[in-house]
Amino acid sequence: MKQQANLIRAGQVIEHDGNRWTVLKQQIITPGKGGAFIQVEMRNLKTGNKTNERWRTADTVERLTTEEKEYTYSYSDGTNLVLMDPETYEEAHVPADLMGDAAPFLQDQMKLTVDLVEGEPVAIHLPVSVTLEVVEADPVVKGQTASSSYKPAILSNGVKTMVPPFIESGERIVVRIEDASYMERAKG
Secondary structure: OOEEHOOOOOOEEEEEOOOEEEEEEEEEOOOOOOOOEEEEEEEEEEOOEEEEEEEEEEEEEEEEEEEEEEEEEEEEEEOOEEEEOOOOOOEEEEHHHHHHHHHHHOOOOEEEEEHHHHHHHEEEEEOOEEEEEEEOOOOOOOHHHHHOEEEEEEEEOOOOOEEEOOOOOOOEEEOOOOOOOOEEEEOO
């Protein structure tokens, strides 16, 4: 399906130069002189190579139709993630490199959404947030709590993040997966 280049969004799958690409980032740039253009960072679905491409906003690109399917994460066998279809209980093997930077946030029995193009997995979407335990946090410096400062902490999955001064080691917090940022204390 053809669409204008200025309608490209992150997560879409497009066909360009005979290859399939998943869009990672897009930005519309309006220079002081001349027409606006869109800069797109995308990853080749076959090779995994990244590239940047520029189109004028009036150009058209071929957008591929994706189908979303819900799965439950079972385990990883090294190069693939083994997912279970919650309706048929069949296993699906999906390349682990589709996870990208979100891989450390994967947890057992987590619900995932997989984008498919003609039955082939092209992207994996995790929930917006996940609850993790803080395993290491710097102690609070007296007087530091007066300002809205954050301190470094290490989560149970090994990811480093910034947390408010009142968070201590052993506490469970809710973390936004997209940028590994602190959202709130875990309830319960």
